[in-house]
Amino acid sequence: MLFRSCMVRAKMISNLGEMKCFECQDIFVQCCKDSSYEVISNSLDALTRVNVLAALREAYYLEKEKNKTVADAVSYLYAQKGTPENYNYFDERLKNPRAKINSSLVQFFSEYLFRMPENLIERGLNTLTAIAIQNKDEAVREKAFYAVARFRKKYDEGKDQDRLLVVKSMLDEIIRSETNVRLKERYKKDF
Numbered sequence: 001m002l003f004r005s006c007m008v009r010a011k012m013i014s015n016l017g018e019m020k021c022f023e024c025q026d027i028f029v030q031c032c033k034d035s036s037y038e039v040i041s042n043s044l045d046a047l048t049r050v051n052v053l054a055a056l057r058e059a060y061y062l063e064k065e066k067n068k069t070v071a072d073a074v075s076y077l078y079a080q081k082g083t084p085e086n087y088n089y090f091d092e093r094l095k096n097p098r099a100k101i102n103s104s105l106v107q108f109f110s111e112y113l114f115r116m117p118e119n120l121i122e123r124g125l126n127t128l129t130a131i132a133i134q135n136k137d138e139a140v141r142e143k144a145f146y147a148v149a150r151f152r153k154k155y156d157e158g159k160d161q162d163r164l165l166v167v168k169s170m171l172d173e174i175i176r177s178e179t180n181v182r183l184k185e186r187y188k189k190d191f
Contacts, residue, residue: 106140
C-alpha cells in the first residue's frame with residue numbers, strides 16, 4: 001500500500017510539473033525531502049520547470065544521496081542548468097573508487113561540460129579520457145569515448161586547431177588502449 005501511495009505522489013508531482021504549476025513551488029520543495037526516491041526525483045524535475053534557482057538549491061542538498069534515481073535527477077539538472085560551481089559534484093562521483101560509474105552519468109557529465117568554460121572542459125576531457133581507458137564496463141568506456149569525440153566536432157567546427165589536436169590525441173590514446181576488438185574497430189571507423 002505504501003509503494004502505491006509513493007507512486008501516486010510521484011505521478012501527481014510529475015503532472016503538476018508538466019503543467020508548470022508555479023503555485024506548487026513550495027510543494028515541490030517540500031517533496032524534495034520525501035521518503036520516496038521517485039517522489040524526490042520527480043519533485044526536483046518539477047521544481048526545475050518552475051524555478052531553476054530553487055531546484056539548484058535543492059539539488060545541492062541532494063548531492064550526497066547514493067540512490068541512482070535521485071543521483072541521476074541531480075546530474076540531469078546540472079547537465080542542463082548547472083554552473084561551473086557544480087563541477088566538483090561530477091568530479092567526486094566520477095573519481096570515487098567505490099562508486100559505480102554508469103553510462104548515464106558519463107552522458108550527463110558530457111552535456112554539462114559542453115556548456116562550461118574551457119578550463120573546466122580541459123579538466124573534464126582528461127577525466128573522460130581516463131574513464132574511456134580504465135573503466136571495466138564496456139558501455140561506460142564507449143560512452144566516454146563518444147563524449148570526448150563530441151568535443152572534437154566542436155573544436156573542428158569552431159576552427160580551434162590547438163584544442164582539436166589535443167582532443168584528437170586523446171581519442172588516439174583511447175583507441176590504442178581499447179582491448180575490446182569490436183569497440184576498437186568501431187572507434188577507428190567513426191574517427
